[in-house]
Amino acid sequence: MTYQVLARKWRPKAFDQLVGQPHVVTALANALDTGRLHHAYLFTGTRGVGKTTLARILAKSINCETGVSSRPCGKCSACTEIDSGRFVDMLEVDAATNTKVDEMRELLDTAQYMPVSGRYKVYIIDEVHMLSRHAFNSMLKTLEEPPEHVKFILATTDPQRLPVTVLSRCLQFNLKSLSPQALAGHLKHVLDAEGIPFEEPALALLARAAAGSVRDSLSLADQAIAFGAGKVTAAQVADMLGAVGGDLVWPLLERIAAADGAGALAEAERISERGLSCDQALQDIAAILHRVALVQHGARLESDDQDSARISALAGQLDAGRVQVMYQVAVLGRRDLQLAPDEIAGFGMAVMRMLSFGTASSAQPMGARGTPAAAPVRVEAGPAASTLREPEPAPIAPSPAPAPAPAFGGDWTEFVERQNLSGMAGLLARYGEMESFEGNHLRLVLPEAHRMYAEKSYQDKLKAALVPQFGAGFRLTVRVGETNGRSVAAVRGVEAQKRLDGAAAALESDPFVRDLVEGMGAQVVPSSIRPAGEKDSEATENRRGKP
Ligand SMILES: Nc1ncnc2c1ncn2[C@@H]1O[C@H](COP(=O)(O)OP(=O)(O)O)[C@@H](O)[C@H]1O
Ligand SMILES: [Mg+2]
Ligand SMILES: [Zn+2]
The missing domain is CATH 1.10.8.60 (Helicase, Ruva Protein; domain 3)
Incomplete structure (x- = not known):
């Protein structure tokens, strides 16, 4: 007896054998049982989630000799022939291999003939997004005015690539990936x-x-x-x-969460020593962080999830912004593995990045910071790093909220540094350079690259934040124009650049960091994170001497 692969042998033959997809199954079964048939169906979803399987079950449901229902008998010749792919009135085409318009035309020409043995002629077109434009048009004609005896079942992994003309004529079902x-x-x-x-x-x-x-x-x-x-x-x-096995990735993450740099590096070493795949390790780390992030955003863990205690612990220890960054580090770290001198070095770098993004604090005044500690894991990674933590109380600045804020001495940069401006107000304040302050009227200039912060909503937020200090008559005007590198963002960028040497510089000047920061900018809500990328973009801008 030949061995039949499991995926073949275990193709569901009835709706109730399908794993997952309850929303699709219920809707289809109801429609079939109440006789509401559509003439074109579209199943979307990634590979191997049941598109073809559902198409065949649907074909049986409408052609079973015992009648149209959600429970085809599975025994009549229509059912058995459909199961084995031999049914004359079922035409299965893989558009990935038959993209030619002639073939499509030929196929659709047959639509005008009545079914030979079944109730309906069923056209199953897989990977339908692969059809050429002409083939599409040719199909569209039939799709627009289908003969009564024709049913279309289209399937695709990439519905975005389907023309609306097709989408609008199909009843669409989105199949989900399974947990x-x-x-x-x-x-x-x-x-x-x-x-x-x-x-x-x-x-x-x-x-x-x-x-x-x-x-x-x-x-x-x-x-x-x-x-x-x-x-x-x-x-x-x-x-x-080539899996790492959870027993190794977990302790690594737990050491990182505990800010135990030495411990984390030791765990990383254990992973590389065992000759396990660094790529897989990073992938596993990303998968875990994804679940941690879900929990932090209110998702419930499945009750049968064996890792739930560990996930919850990490969700409590790491702040949400940090989880986002670590996730990025893991994902981008995988990409960078090929570019690293060797896998182990690449993996080690990724682990150090996870450690360093988050060990710096943001509220310390510039000068008060010491040089980076010698141990590589305690490196301060500049502004990007400093964005990720709740600001620690600065040693010399007064405590934030209740105390009256210090007066404005005319130096905008210095003033902003001492303020606790967050969110949109903070962004505009940090990227803006003071042009003048006369008669309680503050004028800020933004560099072209940060034009978006000139928007009214940002201005309103900053104004509201400053009125308590400057009084009700305070006015704020923002324009976009030439800057002189005197915004907080620009100054910090330069300062940070000076501070960073050795390991820190390597970390910072890394194109990876730029990717990360850009990635973060797109993902994190401004209020949960202090302006990321300020150093990066502004400093580059200054260097280029952009107008
Ligand atoms: N939802 C599902 N429930 C049970 N088995 C499934 C499911 N989806 C896919 N399979 C398994 O995977 C195989 C391929 O499924 P198929 O329907 O061809 O996937 P595709 O979505 O790529 O068309 C099936 O033969 C079956 O063994
Ligand atoms: Mg398929
Ligand atoms: Zn039957």
Whole structure:
């Protein structure tokens, strides 16, 4: 007997065998049972989540000899022929390989003929976004005025690439990627039924590696069975996947969260020593941080999630902004692995970045900061780093809120440094350079690159923040124009540049940091983070001598 791959053997033949996708199944079943048939359906979703499977079940549902329903008999010749892909009235095309307009035309020409044995002629067009424009147009004609006996079922992994003309004519269903828990559950069900012994943690590893795809989870299970000579153990699966195994990534993250640099580097070393994949380690770290971020934003952990205690602990220890940055470091670190002198160095750098972004504080006045400590892990990484923490009380500045704010002595930069301006007000204040302050009228200039902070909403926020100090008559005007590098952002940039040498400079001048900061700018709400990228963009600007 030949071995049939699991993904084939376990293709669901009825709606109730599908894993996940309850929203789609319910809607389709209701429509079928109440006789509300549409003439074109579109299934979207990543690979291996059930698009083709659903298309076939739908084809059976409308062609089963026992009648149209959500429970096709599975025994009549229509059902069995559809299951085996031999049904004359079902035409399956893969648009990825048949993009030619002639083929499409030929295919659609057959639409005018009545079905041979079924109730409906069913056209299943997979990866429909791959069709050429002409082929699309040719299909559109039939789609616009389909004969009564024709049903279209389109599937695509990339619905964005479909013309609206097509989208608007289809009833669309979005299939979801499956959670690791759902995939592991399905694997358990399949392996139990196949009589293959397994260890539960092995299934969790396979499920995670499958990244949401049922097909991939089953293919990986096939490999694991072959690899383990008939049984599926966690150690073998970890080996097969080149996985790090949670036991190693967790302590690393926990050391980072505890700001224990030496401990974290030791954990990182253990990972590299074991010859495990650094890429996988970073991927695992990113996956964990993603879950931590979800929890911080109010998501509930699945009750059967074995890692929930550790996730919650990290969510409590790390602040949300820091989690975002660490995530970026992990994701970009993977990309940079190829560019690093070697994998281990690249991985070590990523770990150091995770440590350094967050060990600096933002509220200390410029001059009061010492030189960076010698240990690489305590390096201060400049403004980007300083954006990530709640400001610590500065040693010489008065405590923030209740005390009356110090008067404005005419030096805007120095003044802003002492203020606790956050969010939009803080951004405008930091990027703005003072042009004049006369008759309680403050004029700021913004460099072209930060024109967005000239918007009224930013001005209103800054004005509101300053009125308590300058009185009700205070006026603020902001224009965009030439600057002289005297904004807080620009000054800080230069200062930071001076401070950073040795390891710190290496870290800072790194193009990676720029990516990170740019990435952050797009992701973090201004109020949760002090202006990132100020040094970076402004300093570059000054160097270029931009008008
Ligand atoms: N939702 C699902 N429930 C159960 N098995 C699934 C599901 N989605 C995919 N599979 C498995 O993956 C295989 C391929 O699924 P398929 O429907 O062809 O995916 P695609 O979305 O790429 O068209 C199926 O034969 C089945 O074994
Ligand atoms: Mg498919
Ligand atoms: Zn039937």
